[in-house]
Amino acid sequence: FDDRDGFIWWDGKLIPWRDAKIHVLSHGLHYASAVFEGERAYGGNIFKLQAHTERLINSGKILGFDIPFTADEINKASYEVMAANNLTDAYVRPIAWRGTEQLAVSAQHTKIHLAIASWNWPNFFGADRLKGVTLQIAEWRRPHPLTAPTASKAAGLYMIGTLSKHAAEANGFTDALMLTWNGYLGESTGANMFLVIDGKLHTPIPDCFLDGITRRTVMALAKTRGIEVIERHIPPEDLALAQEVFLAGTAAEVTPVRQINHHHFTPGKITETLLHDYEALVLMTPEDVAKRAA
Ligand code: PMP
Numbered sequence: 001f002d003d004r005d006g007f008i009w010w011d012g013k014l015i016p017w018r019d020a021k022i023h024v025l026s027h028g029l030h031y032a033s034a035v036f037e038g039e040r041a042y043g044g045n046i047f048k049l050q051a052h053t054e055r056l057i058n059s060g061k062i063l064g065f066d067i068p069f070t071a072d073e074i075n076k077a078s079y080e081v082m083a084a085n086n087l088t089d090a091y092v093r094p095i096a097w098r099g100t101e102q103l104a105v106s107a108q109h110t111k112i113h114l115a116i117a118s119w120n121w122p123n124f125f126g127a128d129r130l131k132g133v134t135l136q137i138a139e140w141r142r143p144h145p146l147t148a149p150t151a152s153k154a155a156g157l158y159m160i161g162t163l164s165k166h167a168a169e170a171n172g173f174t175d176a177l178m179l180t181w182n183g184y185l186g187e188s189t190g191a192n193m194f195l196v197i198d199g200k201l202h203t204p205i206p207d208c209f210l211d212g213i214t215r216r217t218v219m220a221l222a223k224t225r226g227i228e229v230i231e232r233h234i235p236p237e238d239l240a241l242a243q244e245v246f247l248a249g250t251a252a253e254v255t256p257v258r259q260i261n262h263h264h265f266t267p268g269k270i271t272e273t274l275l276h277d278y279e280a281l282v283l284m285t286p287e288d289v290a291k292r293a294a
Contacts, residue, residue: 007084009077009116012069014084020115027107028097032156035059038190038250039092041082041118042282046092047250049075051213053094055153060096062152065112067096074114081118091121091251095155121251130275132258132267133174133247135188137236138164142208144181150208161189175247177260180208184233187212191249193257194218195242196270200228202238214248214278221277227270239263246271254278 006017028034037056039046046052053071060067069077078092095117098110140160143150148157164176177193178186185204187193192215195202201222203215219229239245245257245265254275256267 006119007081009081009084011113011115012077014080017117020117022097022113023100025100025103026097027099027101027103027110028113028155030103031098031105031107032154032159033063033065033107033110034095034097034155035063035153036093036095036155037153039078039094040250040253040282041088041090041092044082044088046075046078046082047282048213048217049078052250053078055213056094056096059152059154060112062149063154065096065098067114068112069114074116077116078118081116085118087118087120089120090118092116092118097155129252129255130267132256132265134172134259135175135177135257135261136168136171136173137261138167138176138178140164141179141181141183142186145208147181151210153210158189165189173259178209179236180204180233184235185238188247188249188252191247191252191255194246194248195234195238196244196268197238197241198243199270200230201270202230202232202234202242204234205231212249214250214253217281218248218254218274218278221274221281222270225273225277227274244268244271246274248278253282 002018004017007014008017008020010020035056037052039049039052053074057067057071082090094114096112096114098107099113101110140163164178168176175188177188180186185193187209192212222229239260240263242265244267247255247257256271258265
């Protein structure tokens with residue numbers, strides 16, 4: 001992924017893609033003192049950019065560091081890096097990490113760096129996603145919020161996701177579904193989940209994993225449609241009650257799920273409606289947004 005043309009924004013400057021390298025003794029690498037975001041631009045517009053930037057800044061604060069750029073500077077840089085790479089429909093990946101000044105658990109005086117990259121990335125489950133993806137319930141669970149800073153989009157927490165996704169893939173599943181520390185349904189390795197039970201939308205309470213920006217968007221879209229949304233701790237046995245299941249995340253967008261372990265689902269009307277409503281919302285041009293607001 002490092003050997004290609006293009007530019008990456010790094011601490012205030014655009015540098016060639018191939019030169020965007022960090023030293024091997026970076027604190028972020030050894031101790032996972034890094035936070036990141038995943039954003040998507042549609043037609044040149046980064047969807048919910050302000051919310052992502054605020055979450056990035058807050059993720060850093062939760063790990064005890066201040067990113068040395070304002071939200072406005074980060075927003076501007078995100079568009080700069082897209083322009084430098086001639087992108088309008090793209091994924092945007094900011095990452096902040098502790099540098100090389102100290103290499104020990106205590107790292108109060110390390111410099112905080114910020115880089116932003118952007119590249120073309122169609123829906124990460126691919127064109128076939130509309131048929132529905134398959135999930136395997138993972139052995140590893142989301143940690144208790146007093147055990148890890150679960151509200152931060154912290155690089156270290158993704159160790160659980162990588163382990164779980166590799167195990168799921170080894171068994172022929174698309175992705176893993178991670179349970180919460182106490183055994184309720186949680187999230188996939190990169191998206192939140194929704195169940196349709198008798199016409200109502202049920203979604204786990206995000207008290208030990210990310211309260212996704214897409215999750216909140218989908219909940220708002222459902223309410224606009226008059227679909228009742230219930231947030232609750234959902235035991236895995238309720239999968240037997242669900243007619244439809246789908247995932248929601250920036251990279252995943254709205255993706256139907258057709259199987260979780262031995263439970264099978266048929267992507268249905270509510271999933272389709274919300275999938276199309278989400279597409280209509282993100283694909284809206286700035287002119288459309290202005291018209292709506294007027
Ligand atoms: N959970 C995890 C583990 C994720 O990586 C993501 C993607 N950021 C989400 C949920 C969904 O969050 P969002 O809708 O803000 O992209």
